[in-house]
Amino acid sequence: MDLASLRKGLEQHRQSHLLQFWDDLSSENQKELYDDLSSIDLDRVCQYFGKATTGLSEAQTKSDERLEPVPEKVCGSTSRMSSDEHKQLFDSGLRLIAEGKVAALLLAGGQGTRLGVPYPKGMYNVQLPSGKTLYQLQAERLLKLQELAFKLTNRHGVIPWYIMTSEHTKDKTVKFFQEHSYFGLEADNVIVFEQHMLPCFTFEGQIILAGKHKVARAPDGNGGLYSALGSADVIADMRRRGVECMHAYCVDNILVKMADPVFVGFCHQRSADCGAKVVEKAFPTEAVGVVCQVDGHYEVVEYSEIALKTAELRREDGRLTFNAGNICNHYFTTDFIESIVTEHDSSLQHHVAKKKIPFVSDDGSITTPTTPNGIKMEKFVFDVFQFSKQFAVLEVLREDEFAPLKNGPGAAKDTPATCRSSLLNQHYRWVLAAGGKFMDSEGSVLPLIPARSSSMPHTTDIDCEVSPMASYAGEGLEELCANQVLTAPIQVVPGKIIKPECS
Template structure:
C-alpha cells in the first residue's frame, strides 16, 4: 500500500479527512479502506459535485421558452391506432423476438426502503391470489412472449434478461433467482450486473465516511446503466448473442410488459434508434416528467422546470400540449446503445443531485444520523440519453393497462401494494371480459361491468380494493396469456364467480380456481 501517495492525492483534492482515523484501524480495515479509496478519482468526483451543484441552482430556472411539442410524426398511441395496425406492430415485434434479436434489461438497483422492507423490490409480493412476486410475474411474461414468437415464426427463440442491481440488491437477487430455479428461464439467459457507486458528499463538498474505515457510497442512478454496461461484460454479451434491440424498464411497475412486441414493432416501423413509452398526463399539474423537445433535442423535462401556464397549454383538440408522461420504459437499438456507452458520449451526461439525510462519522469518530438533509447523492437518469437520438419514437399507452408503480407502503395515497394488486386485478378482469367471460355473484346474477355509485361511495373516494369488493379479484397467469391473446377459447361464454385465478400447473395444464377466498 502506498499510503503516502494516497494521502497526497487526497490532500490535493481537499479530501484528506478520509484518512483521519487511519492510525486507529486494524490491518484488515486499513486494507479495505485503502482499496476503496485507491480506486477513486477524486478530481473527477470534485468536478461531478461542482457541476451537479451548479445545475441544481439552475434547475429553478423555468425552460418554458425552450420547449417544443413532440412532432406528430414520431408519436403513436395504442388508443388511437386501429386493430389492424396494432396487429401489424405486434407481428413485427414477434418476428424480431423470433429471430433472437431482442433482449430485456431491468433496472433493479433500488431497495424497498419506502416499502418498509429490507430486500429488493423485485422480491416483493403485493398479495395476489397466486402470491407471485414482481420478479416471477416478469419472468413468466418473458416465457410467454417467447412462446408467442415461436408460434408465429416456427423458430425456437430466447429473450435474454439482463438485470442491473446495486451493491445492496445483487446478492439477495442472485439467491432469490437461484432458489426459484430462475422461474423456468434458462440460467444462462438471466444475467445480473452491478451499477457503479459514487460517494455521498456534504454540502461543503467533503466526502462522508459511513464509518471509520468505509466511505459512504450510493448507487449512481438508473442512468449509471451506460457506464455499467461497459464496465461489466453485458454489452459484449449482447453483441455475441446477435442482439439488435433492447427493451429497458423499471422493476417496480407491476404492469410492465417485457419485450412488448407492439412497442418494439412500432419503434421498428418508425425506424427509430431510440423510443419511449409514455402515458397521457392525467392533469396539468401531475408531478411527472414530460417527454418533449428542448432546443431541438428530445428530453424528459421535470414538472418543476415548467410553469403552470405552460403545463396547462392545450392543443386545438383539447389535449395538453405537453402531455407525454414519462414512465421509464425505453427501446434502444444496439447501435444506439454502443454510441451512448462510448466514453466520449457517456461523459456528457450530467449528474443530478438528491438532497438526503446521510449518516456519517464526525471528527470524534461517532456515527451521526441527521434529522435533516445534510448532503447529496449524485445520480444520472436513464432518459438522459434521449437527446442523442437521431430517430425517435413515442408510444402512448393506457395508464390502466401498463403503468402501476410500487413505491410506498400501504397507507400512502398512491403507488402501494394495494393499488398495484387492484390495478393488476382490474386489467385481468377486463382481459377476461373482452374475451367473452361473465362474472357472477354466488346466486348466479351477473356482476355489473361498471361499479355502482353505492359501491363507489362505500369504498371511499371511488377506490375499490380487492379485499372490500372480492368480485373484482381476478388473476390470469402470464403463462396463460401475455396480454389477452388466447383467452377467447378458454373463457368465452362462461361465467366465473370471483375470486378467479387462471394458472398453468407444472405439466402445462390449465387450472381454473373460482369462488374460493384464500386467507
C-alpha cells in the same frame, strides 16, 4: 500502504476528514479504509460534484421559449390505432423475437428505501392470490412471449434478459433467481451485471463516511446503465447473440409489458434508434417528467422545471400541450446503445438527489438524519434521448401499463395495495373482454368496472388473477372464459380456471 500519498491527495481535494478516525482503527480496518479511499478517483468524483451542483442551480426552470411538445410525426397511440394495426405491430414484434433480435433490459439497482424492505424490489410480493413476486411475473411474461413467437413463426427465439443490479441488490438477486430455478428461464439467458457506485457528498462538497472505515456510496442512477454495459462487456454479449434492439424498463412497474411486441414493432417500423413509451398526464401539475423537445433535442423535463403557465397549456382538442408523461419504458437499438457507451457516456450530466444519508458523527457514533443532509449523484437513463437521430414515442393507457411500486404500505400512492389493485382490475377487464361474467355471492352480476359490492364491502378489488403463462396481454382467453359465469376469487392458469383456497 502509502499513507502519506493518500493523505496528500485527500488534502488537495478538501477531503482530509476521511482519515479522522485512522488511529482508532484496527490494522484490518485501516487496510479496508485505505483500499476504499484508494479506489476513488478524487479528481473525477469532485468534478462530478461541481458540475452536478452547478447544473442544479442553473436548471431550476426551463424557459418557455425552449420547450416544444413532441412532434406528431414521431408519435403513435395504442388507444387510437385500429385493431388491425395493433395486430400487425404485435406480430411484427413477435417475428423479431422469434429471430432472437430482441432483449429485455431491466433496471434493478435501486435500494428501495421508500418501500422499506431490506431486499431488492423485484423480490417483493404485493399479496396477489398466487403470491407471485415482481420477478416471477416478469420472468413468466418473457416465457409467454417466446411461446407466442414460436406459435406464430415455428422458430424458437430467445429473449435474453439483462438485469442491471447494484452493490446492494446483486447478490440477493442472483441467489433469488437460483433458488427459484430462474422461474423456468434458461440460466444462461439471464445475465446479471452491476452498476457503478459513487461516493455521497455533503451539501458543502465533503465525502460522507458511512462508518469509521467505510465511505458512504450509492448507485450512480439508472443512467449508470451505459458505463456498466461497457465495463461488463454486455454489448459484446448482445452482438454474439444477434440482439438488434432492446426494451429497457424499471423493476417496480407491476404492469410492465417487457419486450412488448407492439412497442418493439412500432419502433422498428419507424426505423427508430431510440423510443419512449408515455402515458397522458392526468393533470398539469402531476409530478411526472414530460418527454418533449428542448432546443430541438429530445429530453425528459422534470415537472418542477416547467413553469405553471406552460404546464397548463392545452391543444385545440383540450388535451395538455405537454402531456407525454415519462414512465421509464424505453426502446434502444444495439447500435445506438454502443454509440452511447463509446462516444457519449462521459458527457452525460450527473443530477443531484438530496437524501438522508447515515454518517459518522465526530464522536464516532452512527447518526441517521431525519432530514436530507447530503446528495447522491445520479445519471438518468433517458438523458441519452438527445443523441437520437430517429426518435419514436408511443402513448399507452396508464391503466394497462403503468402502476409503479414506490412506497410502503399506508402511503398515499404507488403502494403494494395500489399495485395489486391495478393488476387485478386489469385481469378482470381481460376476462370480461374474453366473454366472461362475474357474479357476487348473492347472484348479482358485477359491473364492467370493479366496484364495491355487498359481498366485498372492504375492497374495490375483484380477485381475478391471470397467470402470465395463460396470457401476456389479454389474448387467448376466449376459449376458457367465453360465456362463463364466475365468482371471485379465481385464477386463470394455462388451460383452466381454478378457485384458490380462501385464506
